[in-house]
Amino acid sequence: MVAGEASGDLLASLLLQGARQRWPQLQARGIGGAHMEAEGFVAQWPSEALAVHGYSLEVLRRVAGIWQIRNELRQQLLAHKPDLFVGVDAPDFNLGLEEDLRAAGVRTVHFVCPSIWAWRPERVHKIRRAADHVLCIFPFEPDLLARHGIPSTYVGHPLANTLPLEPDQAGARRTLGLPEVGEVLALLPGSRGSEIQYLAPRFLDAARLLQKQRPGLQCVLPAVPAQYQRVRQLVREAGMEGQVQVVKGQSHAVLAACDVTLIASGTATLEAALFKRPMVISYAMHPVSAVLMRRKQLQPWVGLPNILCRDFVVPELLQDQATPRALAAAVNDWFDQPARIAAVRARFTELHHVLQRDTARLATDAIAQVLSR
Structure with missing residues (x-):
């Protein structure tokens, strides 16, 4: 699993909870944060390592280190193939990695449909090459992906189950x-x-x-x-x-x-x-x-x-x-x-x-x- 930033760490931890109930012997590793580690995840790099946003110099200063992390992780996963790779959000990092892994026979799931309905609609072609399946957190996304031949499932938003309807x-x-x-x-x-x-x-x-x-x-x-x-x-x-x-x-x-x-x-x-x-x-x-x-x-x-x-x-x-x-x-x-x-x-x-x-x-x-x- 790879989850970028604090929000991805939280979403991935909620997915891990359900996966561990279904597969008690599950082993999970990759890039994650404290919420994932609390579910037994082995974080080889912290989620914060991927936390950048925007263009120009503010990102270019970090991009070399991020690509180095991705190359190291890709080499590890191709040498010791997991049963499944789950990319949690962070599409700029995950989709390219998923594409390489899928081409090598590793099954891939992308959790959180990239916001092709908000910006960068051309990214849908990369999603089709990268993901065996997309887990969607918003109800209108599966129809959009289906138009492009991408299998997906609306799973709701994990936070909607975690947070109370009436806050205290x-x-x-x-x-x-x-x-x-x-x-x-x-x-x-x-x-x-x-x-x-x-x-x-x-x-x-x-x-x-x-x-x-x-x-x-x-x-x-x-x-x-x-x-x-x-x-x-x-x-x-x-x-x-x-x-x-x-x-x-x-x-x-x-x-x-x-x-x-x-x-x-x-x-x-x-x-x-x-x-x-x-x-x-x-x-x-x-x-x-x-x-x-x-x-x-x-x-x-x-x-x-x-x-x-x-x-x-x-x-x-x-x-x-x-x-x-x-x-x-x-x-x-x-x-x-x-x-x-x-x-x-x-x-x-x-x-x-x-x-x-x-x-x-x-x-x-x-x-x-x-x-x-």
Whole structure:
């Protein structure tokens, strides 16, 4: 298995739980993180090693090391072929590797359909060459893949089974040492180094503005362990120490505890929707990367909740629009409109039911069929 970044590590761990129930003697190794290791996975490299995003110099500095990792892993897997290779997201890394392994007779499954419905539609041809089967987490994806002759199964989103329909906000606040009464804002600037660089200072400046406008507002920022010290330093540099509580990990507790979240576009936005939390989605990157990404975009939305609802149910402030003042104003709009919050929570509850499936059984059933061919 290869899972890139924190979100892939979590998804892969949930798949491993189901696989171990079906195949108790399962041995799994490759690239993964702490969640996967808790399920007995042997991580030869950490998931964070693949955590890059965008174009230009910010990625080129890392790309040589990433390709070296992929070449070493490819050589290992071709020398000692596994019964199955599962690539979890990270399509730029995994699809090429899957293509080589499949050509050598190794069965391959790709977990999480690449977002060909959002950008880079030409990637569908590579998916067809790379994957024996695709496990889809969104209900509209199998029909799209079938048009291109790619076998797939909708397995639901694992998080929809893991996260409760009704979050325990009071319990989460007690866990984090927050007052049970009062407004709480969650700041989630992402887990990648580039996201921290471009988003965290804007989020902290927005939080400063909001705390002036809303006395008593509590701000909490969960940081992945690899970025914890860097985030703490950014909070100190922003003069927000004591005003923003930084916690190591615990992003789910933070989302359960908050009233509103200011959040980076990505998987975390879907987690926030499953927690029924109103949000302001933001993203910023190197200007060259932003231009190239915008040219490839196929839909008017970038946030997963908006894509799945086919509507701007939550605001998106991207790149130059993501000023601290604009971010603070969008967050304020949520706090000031309780009826709007109730409406979006109802919408997210409907979405939760759509994504809730017996993911472990459906995924292992599909994998068993691949193995039996």
